[in-house]
Structures are given as structure tokens and as C-alpha cells.
Amino acid sequence: xxxxxxxxxxxxxxxxxxxxxxxxxxxxxxxxxxxxxxxxxxxxxxxxxxxxxxxxxxxxxxxxxxxxxxxxxxxxxxxxxxxxxxxxxxxxxxxxxx
Numbered sequence: 001x002x003x004x005x006x007x008x009x010x011x012x013x014x015x016x017x018x019x020x021x022x023x024x025x026x027x028x029x030x031x032x033x034x035x036x037x038x039x040x041x042x043x044x045x046x047x048x049x050x051x052x053x054x055x056x057x058x059x060x061x062x063x064x065x066x067x068x069x070x071x072x073x074x075x076x077x078x079x080x081x082x083x084x085x086x087x088x089x090x091x092x093x094x095x096x097x098x
Contacts, residue, residue: 030087030091033087034054034092035051037082037083038051038083041079041082045068045071048064048065049063049068049072050062050064052098054092057091057092057093058093058095058096059080059095060095060096060098061096062098063097069097072097076094080094080095
């Protein structure tokens with residue numbers, strides 16, 4: 001704080017803190033969390049399963065090897081369940097494979 005500036009406002013509840021964020025920053029935070037959780041869930045398979053986009057409630061994943069595609073198809077529902085645990089409301093409803 002510089003001399004002559006008014007002091008920063010102290011927050012008294014979470015709602016006051018949330019009101020300072022806009023929708024874009026909330027979306028970016030969700031995407032950063034999604035990216036981090038994805039890397040933790042898939043581990044070394046992230047070389048073969050690359051997140052490409054999220055549109056609405058659909059996660060688009062590019063698969064580089066056909067064998068990895070079969071495994072992703074088998075684990076699709078499990079991954080959706082695990083990803084949604086990290087958000088206050090279930091966000092991802094399906095995974096599309098490219």
C-alpha cells in the first residue's frame with residue numbers, strides 16, 4: 001500500500017470474496033483444476049490421452065494410439081466420476097474421443 005491510498009477492504013465472508021471474481025476467471029479456475037486432476041488420474045497415459053477441449057458438459061480427448069483408445073473407452077465412466085468429485089456440481093457428463 002502506498003502512502004495516501006485507501007487501505008484494502010477486508011473480507012468478512014466468502015460471498016464478499018466471490019463477488020470480486022468474474023465469470024471468466026471462474027471458468028479459467030475450473031479448467032486449471034480439470035487439467036491438474038486429469039494429469040493426476042491418468043498418470044503416464046497422459047502421453048496418449050490429450051485433453052483437447054471442453055464444450056458445455058463434454059470433454060474432448062485426442063487419443064494417439066488405438067490400444068489406448070480401447071482402454072479409455074473402458075475407463076470412461078470411472079474417469080467422469082473421479083473428475084466430477086473435484087467440482088461443487090457435476091460438470092463433465094461425457095467424454096468424446098477424437
